[in-house]
Amino acid sequence: MTQTQPKPPQNAIAYFTDVAQKAGLTVPIVFGGKDTKKYIIETTGTGAAIFDYDNDGWPDIFLVNGTTLEGFPAGQAPTNHLYRNNHDGTFTDVAAKAGLNATGWGQGVCVGDYDNDGWEDLYVTYYGKNRLYHNQNGAFTEVAEKAGVAGSGKAWGTGCAWVDYDRDGHLDLMIANYVSLPQPRGRHFRRCHYQSSHRPDRRSLCLQRFHS
Ligand SMILES: [Ca+2]
Ligand SMILES: [Ca+2]
Ligand SMILES: [Ca+2]
Numbered sequence: 001m002t003q004t005q006p007k008p009p010q011n012a013i014a015y016f017t018d019v020a021q022k023a024g025l026t027v028p029i030v031f032g033g034k035d036t037k038k039y040i041i042e043t044t045g046t047g048a049a050i051f052d053y054d055n056d057g058w059p060d061i062f063l064v065n066g067t068t069l070e071g072f073p074a075g076q077a078p079t080n081h082l083y084r085n086n087h088d089g090t091f092t093d094v095a096a097k098a099g100l101n102a103t104g105w106g107q108g109v110c111v112g113d114y115d116n117d118g119w120e121d122l123y124v125t126y127y128g129k130n131r132l133y134h135n136q137n138g139a140f141t142e143v144a145e146k147a148g149v150a151g152s153g154k155a156w157g158t159g160c161a162w163v164d165y166d167r168d169g170h171l172d173l174m175i176a177n178y179v180s181l182p183q184p185r186g187r188h189f190r191r192c193h194y195q196s197s198h199r200p201d202r203r204s205l206c207l208q209r210f211h212s
Helices: 200-211
Strands: 047-053 060-063 081-085 091-093 106-112 122-124 131-136 139-142 157-163 170-179
Touching: 047 106, 091 131, 106 170
Parallel strands: 106 157
Antiparallel strands: 047 060, 060 081, 081 091, 106 122, 122 131, 122 157, 131 139, 157 170
């Protein structure tokens, strides 16, 4: 069935039309329960980065993906996605070929050429160990441990930013961690119900229980 697009209102300065389906950007992002979110780990969602990973002059799209509390059978867990720009308004998922099809509780992503080789690299935060992907001609290698930026694996990494804070010509990395939680297994994780973002008093009580 052909869907008729609404016409932009007169004198509109900008007007946006959803072309995701036409562009091939249809893979769902998973983050906890689909219809119901019971625990705070399910509530933050994931990040996206638009950057030219293969230096062809056309911006590509990287999407971070998550998982569920129940998990998935081997080989069926949701992965991150890297959509290569086909130069015609469509995109092709090349995550596996590029080495970016990791699974887990992915969170944020930031783009920066940390080694100044002319290829943009990726840092992806996780509930667990964070990942640094070095870009070599459009193929990525995970080097977070080697680079000393994987973290302890016990923190909940969320936002991140590359910035040259000391102006020495080399990018530095800022990582924001969210609340402190035990690893998502066993009864301790299930003690904490995320009540509501508009009831910070309840949320605080919940977190205090974790730290007690
Ligand atoms: Ca490109
Ligand atoms: Ca680089
Ligand atoms: Ca620096």
